[in-house]
Amino acid sequence: MAVSYWLMKTEPNTYSIDDLSSDPDQKTCWEGVRNYQARNLMRDEFEVGDRVLFYHSACAEPAVVGTAKVVRAGYPDHHAWDKRSNYFDAKSTPENPRWFMVDIQLDTKFAQPVKLATMRAEPKLEGMELLRKGSRLSVQPVRKQEFDWILKLAKQLAK
DNA sequence: GCCAACGTTGGC
DNA sequence: GCCAACGTTGGC
Numbered sequence: 001m002a003v004s005y006w007l008m009k010t011e012p013n014t015y016s017i018d019d020l021s022s023d024p025d026q027k028t029c030w031e032g033v034r035n036y037q038a039r040n041l042m043r044d045e046f047e048v049g050d051r052v053l054f055y056h057s058a059c060a061e062p063a064v065v066g067t068a069k070v071v072r073a074g075y076p077d078h079h080a081w082d083k084r085s086n087y088f089d090a091k092s093t094p095e096n097p098r099w100f101m102v103d104i105q106l107d108t109k110f111a112q113p114v115k116l117a118t119m120r121a122e123p124k125l126e127g128m129e130l131l132r133k134g135s136r137l138s139v140q141p142v143r144k145q146e147f148d149w150i151l152k153l154a155k156q157l158a159k
Numbered sequence: 160g161c162c163a164a165c166g167t168t169g170g171c
Numbered sequence: 172g173c174c175a176a177c178g179t180t181g182g183c
Contacts, residue, residue: 009181035166058181116182134164136180 004045005142007053007064007130008104017054017065017109026106027071030139031079032087034099038139043074043100045141052104053142053150055130056113063113064150072103112157114150124149 008030010016020028033039050070056063076097079087092098119125129140 011181037166062182136165138180 001047004047004050005053005144005147006041006046006050006070007055007140007142008068009055009057009138011058012056013059016056017106020054020068020104020106021109027103029072029077029103030101031077033077033101033139034087034089035138038137039098039100041139041141042102046070046073046102048073051107051147053147054106057138061113062116064110064119064154065113066109067107067151068104069107070102071105074100074102077101110154110158112154114153114157118153118157119150122149122153 015028020026030042033042048070052068052070053064054066054068056065076094077087077092077099078094079085080089080092080097080099081094082088087099089098116130119128120131125131125146128142128146129135129137130142
């Protein structure tokens, strides 16, 4: 099965790439996604070995800050049935889970972030979902060539 | 803090 | 099923 490419947004105030870096095994579960489109992707499309662009949003410098790998495919987000969790949803139960998540593991943290502004200026990235006006999907597919180009930009910036 | 874009809710 | 009201996202 072919590897797929994704972009996942997180607010660094809540959970940054440095948080991922300091988690055990540099792994985390991607809990709390409460959007059906994003859920469907994680539940149905994500596979172990897929590659992820780790994106910081809603912050001073929105940017792709590194990459991660999918280490566990979609499974129910149990936070949804934990009343004490911020992500609690009474309509989700263990018998009939409504929300799903995946596990990811840090691959690389970029020496320099690839900023949103930089990406906007790149003709090669023109078709990217992230750059679409009004796009706010927190889990979104990325084309291989886009993924590769962003890695290339990160390398150039590191020099 | 502003505001455009989008998703969800709920009355009808 | 329509659509107004509301809440959220996220760049600026």
